[in-house]
Amino acid sequence: AQSVTQPDIHITVSEGASLELRCNYSYGATPYLFWYVQSPGQGLQLLLKYFSGDTLVQGIKGFEAEFKRSQSSFNLRKPSVHWSDAAEYFCAVGTTSYDKVIFGPGTSLSVIP
């Protein structure tokens, strides 16, 4: 069975600073990996996804993530954080048959002006 860990429960960064959110997964085959963002009071929106090919994937809102098979990681990065990036971020892993997606516990991001 697949699983996801996000070691950081909460992160605070200053506006304009760089950001890295960590994600580690467990899955016996090649994973399909996702990052979703949840703004306060909202549903979840897809930031980016990795299925195959280039291990560095670009997403919306200036986010990118790098898949590292040797480390079972899929960390999310942004070079310069904006106040509007304050939200909950979820890493998720899907199976090759797309039958279900399992989410990590989430990382809450606060941005200091």
Next chain:
Amino acid sequence: DADVTQTPRNRITKTGKRIMLECSQTKGHDRMYWYRQDPGLGLRLIYYSFDVKDINKGEISDGYSVSRQAQAKFSLSLESAIPNQTALYFCATSDPSGRGAGELFFGEGSRLTVL
């Protein structure tokens, strides 16, 4: 209008009551899902359905049941609600084909409080 609509958005009920959360979608997707969100636990899969005749249990199905009335409608029921079912519930859809494969499209959530 939202592509994935959940009703009610907020509900307060008492222990032992039967509750139904409804989800409808206009995306034309065959696959639909129910998740619950709890602080510090992320989203956990309750049930998922690939079509009207195909319903599967997720990670935490005990205490819940579902009904897929049509391609566009997927309801979640709590037959006898208990306080630890207090949570934010999300419905989601997906299309396994094409460039959007695997992406989940979420409703805005239904907040349920069981007293």
